[in-house]
Amino acid sequence: DVKVTQSSRYLVKRTGEKVFLECVQDMDHENMFWYRQDPGLGLRLIYFSYDVKMKEKGDIPEGYSVSREKKERFSLILESASTNQTSMYLCASSSPQTSDNQPQHFGDGTRLSIL
């Protein structure tokens, strides 16, 4: 089974701090994603990476950056955390093989609170 592991389930940080959320997958997937989930808004894509050192902005990239130095690891960085970034953050991975389009596999999420 694919496993996507997010380093923290719950995290509390202060306004202005630099925050790192880590995600690791064990299936050698090319694609990795970071979403935030807010009530009534579903999941919104922050950033997407389709290969090591490659990244693409999603729908709401402002205030975030990402890092993918190794294929299995995808980090989300809040450069200067603000209270409106309090949310549930979900990491996912998938394989882009067009012969059998693969669904995404999700981690359990990190509930981040910015005080």
Place this chain on the structure above:
Amino acid sequence: AQSVTQPDIHITVSEGASLELRCNYSYGATPYLFWYVQSPGQGLQLLLKYFSGDTLVQGIKGFEAEFKRSQSSFNLRKPSVHWSDAAEYFCVLLYNFNKFYFGSGTKLNVKP
């Protein structure tokens, strides 16, 4: 542009009753569609997927979904709901092979 609409934000059904969750999509090409379930405090679990072929798709936990191209719909159904089905359900569209568009979700409450 692509979109996914789940018109029901909350649904309450009695245990043992049938369930149908609605999903409408907008996409100019052949859609690849998924349903995911999220239990409280958990990540998302894949219930079923549609790529092509049979328009009635069977999934895990007794769920099924029917793809109707003429109605741009991919509704999720279950003949008899169990209390453990209480969760949030997301309809998802895959486009450009790599990108996923999520509906806003439907929260299911199950009455004893």
